[in-house]
Amino acid sequence: MSNLIKVSDLIADFLAEKEIKHVFGIIGAGNAHIFDSIHKKGYTEIICVHHEQAACMAMQTYYRTSGKVTAALLTTGAGSTNGVTGVVSAWADSIPGIIISGNEHSKYVDIHKNLRMWGVQGYDSPAMVEKVTKYSKQVLETENVKYELDKAYSIATHGRPGPCWIDVPMNIQSANIELSEINDFKQSELAELHLDTPEQLEASVEKLTSALKNAKRPVFWLGHGIKLAGADHLIQRLIEKYQVPSLVTWAGIDMIDSYHPLVYGRAGTYGQRCGNFVVQNCDLLICIGTRMAISQIGYEINELAREADIAVVDIDKYELEKYTDRYKYSINADAKDFITELLAQPLEGESKNVEWVAQCDAYRVNYPWVNENDHPDQDGFINSYPFMEKLNKHFKPDQHVTTDMGTALLSGHQVLKFTKGQRLMTSTGLGEMGYGLPAAIGVSIARNKGEVICLNCDGGMMMNLQELQTMVHYKLPIKLFIFNNDGYLMIKHTQNALFNGRRAGVDSKSGVTCPDFSALANAFGIPAFQIKTWEDFDRVIPQVQELEGPVICEVFMHPNQLFVPKLSLSIQKDGTLISPPLEDLSPLLSRAELKANMVAGLHAKSAMMDN
Missing domain, CATH: 3.40.50.970 (Thiamin diphosphate (ThDP)-binding fold, Pyr/PP domains)
Structure with a gap:
């Protein structure tokens, strides 16, 4: 009985071992062996798309729907460059996935290494995507193919998730290898995550619990990182325990029932007036699993929730460093660990947020998400x-x-x-x-x-x-x-x-x-x-x-329909431009109405603006 196995069969077996039932891709000379082995083995179905970026995009939502990491199969040359948009998209949204690319015969990797192109269509694809993947590697030894695939699979979901790229030249795919020569990857080889220690996390949560007890207008801002951490099922318990008005980010809209009485929508530069009033009037803002993107917080961090202490919980320490001077509490932790610890804290007495919840309810009633003034039909077109x-x-x-x-x-x-x-x-x-x-x-x-x-x-x-x-x-x-x-x-x-x-x-x-x-x-x-x-x-x-x-x-729809409400520059009568704070969305409210909705009154910029 032979102990040899073809490397492309090894790749197909890897997919089966990880219970990956579907992958997305397009065949070419650079990955033909992989396609053949997957088809021959019969466990994994290849969904053949018509552009490689589509394969990498479909890979993302497959994971978001099923919770199962899958793969995109790209060939060499333009086949792999076409996939880059989908890879960067996965990188930006922290979605794990494995991109398996083909390449020219490995001999050209060596003899053409100083040339622009290798062989016929080859180039250094792992180097190209190094900055937009969690891990990228070209495998030039048959014994390391399985090792690198297992490593990429583990890294993709380790810490902040993201895509990994493994490049396998066509001659490596077609080669045979002794089973005994295959190197194995061990989970212990994963780099240690540099998060707050359990003791640091517990201390931070205790401080936040005390802050929640003292706050008069607290708000939770809940991001997609909670779902990526597998903690979305804890959200309802969290907001109901503390009776805190809550907002969701656009990427996290479906984490909790939009009709829940303590959920007030989605704030941001294209947010709802209700949601923006909620965040801009709070005195304690706890942000969990959100990278605090400009489209969410506005253009000036110091104009966000001006009366509030801000706490941010993120697994990525670099995200915490973006606005370190504005955050009172920066917690480098997994969202699930943080929420679990917060839920474990004792809570004494009745909620002190009754008046604040009532105020948020008033925002919701007074500023519905759709209204006739902002969203009229035009010239026979529906809005x-x-x-x-x-x-x-x-x-x-x-x-x-x-x-x-x-x-x-x-x-x-x-x-x-x-x-x-x-x-x-x-x-x-x-x-x-x-x-x-x-x-x-x-x-x-x-x-x-x-x-x-x-x-x-x-x-x-x-x-x-x-x-x-x-x-x-x-x-x-x-x-x-x-x-x-x-x-x-x-x-x-x-x-x-x-x-x-x-x-x-x-x-x-x-x-x-x-x-x-x-x-x-x-x-x-x-x-x-x-x-x-x-x-x-x-x-x-x-x-x-x-x-x-x-x-x-x-x-x-009308070819010039407006997207409102939105945060936009205001041109004054004298020609000057003002970038207003997040609560001052266009179409502008009267200054009297805006002032009446703000606990601290009008921001200086808003007071200067014509309406």
Whole structure:
């Protein structure tokens, strides 16, 4: 009996050993042996997409849906460069995954090492992605392939998660190796995480517990790091124990029921007025598992929650160092460990937050997420914000939603609400157009070809249009909504603000056109619907939700619809520009109304602004 094994078979066995049932990729000369071995072994199914970035995007949402790390298979040359956008996206959003790339024969790695290109299409792909992966390695010894795959798999979820890249030249893939020569990776080799010690964590939590008892207006700000730590099931217990008004980040929207009475929405530069008033009026802000991105906190950290002591809990010490002067408490800990410790603290007496909760309730009543003044229909076009509000009522109990950028991202994340069992996924770190459809494919495959709503836009669709065929080929029940606003709506508004309305490369008049998506649907054999009026909505949405296979539904909206409320520069009568604090969203409220909603009164910038 032979003790030899082909290395590509070893890679296929690695996937089976890790119980990875699906991977995403495109075949080429550089990874043909890997494809053949996976197909021959039969345990793992390769989902063949039509662009490598789509493979790396689908890999992300597969993990976010199933909790299972999976892989993207890339070939050499352009096959691996195409995947980089998806890899950076995973890096930005802390999503683990294994990218297995092929490369030229390893002899060219040596003899061409000082040349720009190796062999025919080869280049140093691990070096290229070194700064946007947790680990990248080219394997030049057959005995180390399994070792490096196991190492990458472990590193991907160790500490702050992220993607890892393993490059295997084609001759290494095709080589045979004695089983006895295979090197094994041991978990003990993982680098030690430099977190606060249990004693330091306990001391920090005790201080925060005391601060919570003394605070009059505390707020929890809950980020996606809680879900990555496997602690989202603890959130409801946490906020109910301490009776603290809470906000969620965009990446963490689906961690807790949006209708929970202590959840007041999502603050930020495109936040809801209610959520922004809550965070800006608090006197203790505890942020857990969020990297405090500019889109969340605004442009000036010292204008965030100005009356508050700020505590930030993050597993990444470098995130804590961004605003070290503003944070009173910086806790370098896993979100689950922190929440568990906080839940273990004794709590005496009744909640002191009754008046504060009542004030937050008033914000919610007075400033609904959608209102007629901010979100009117225009020139016969329906507005995307009330569209999303009405769509909430048609969600199924296990509804899963992915979004692209632009309209889908902004109005979706400001308005959509989710209950237990429902999910929302998008790219919030890199924010790349073209994410929505590959993301929906990853979700559907992870759900055993289950149903997904994908909210997309005409511009974003064109970035990964080819994946319509992936959706069709695998008969994935993706309900693809395409918001048609004649191009790149967000950039139109940017050009309006910066260039007095001069436009270049954003719409049909300035160089960008999109196809007739209903006609395109017919070419792909996909049922198509159009929504232009509210009567269309009431008629079409139930039909779309009842269909079992792929479907496209175009939603026509005003080509210049505003995305509001939002934080924006204010141009004064004398021509000066003011960047207001987070509570002062456009369209601007009267100065009297804004002042009445702020415990500490108007910020100096707001007092200077015309409205």
